[in-house]
Amino acid sequence: MFLDTSVCTRCRGTEASLEEAVAEVAGVLEAAGKEVVVRKIHVRSEEQARELGFVSSPTIRVNGRDIQPEVRESLCESCGDLCGEDVDCRVWVYQGQEYHVPPKALIIDAILREVYGIRAAAEVHGPSEIKALPDNLKRFFAARRKKET
Numbered sequence: 001m002f003l004d005t006s007v008c009t010r011c012r013g014t015e016a017s018l019e020e021a022v023a024e025v026a027g028v029l030e031a032a033g034k035e036v037v038v039r040k041i042h043v044r045s046e047e048q049a050r051e052l053g054f055v056s057s058p059t060i061r062v063n064g065r066d067i068q069p070e071v072r073e074s075l076c077e078s079c080g081d082l083c084g085e086d087v088d089c090r091v092w093v094y095q096g097q098e099y100h101v102p103p104k105a106l107i108i109d110a111i112l113r114e115v116y117g118i119r120a121a122a123e124v125h126g127p128s129e130i131k132a133l134p135d136n137l138k139r140f141f142a143a144r145r146k147k148e149t
Helices: 009-031 046-052 077-083 104-115 135-148
Strands: 072-075 088-094 097-099
Touching: 009 077, 009 088, 009 104, 046 135, 077 135, 088 104
Parallel strands: none
Antiparallel strands: 072 088, 088 097
């Protein structure tokens, strides 16, 4: 799930990393009788974000579970340029390092853990509709609406 793939460097990079990871792991999963289906969702409104339980952009889920349940964010200049307001986007953490784009290995690891049922306790619950949208997403959608009018 993402806010923008036309301008946001993090969303575009995440999309590319996801495509590479899926391409690498697809053969193994197909050999094990597993089907790989990727759904890309452009989150366009606060209502849609609430319904999806979307709390940060970009988000990758495997079988409905966020591959990184702990959300960290930092200033995303490209999303700020898009909407005209300071916006934070997701920072991915893998093996103790922070990345603006998830490493391919992080995604492959998450896919294999989900497929083979190796999850940490924090990962057991899937997304649920959120009652209150995080302030960061509220600012993004409000600024984008203002810029579009």
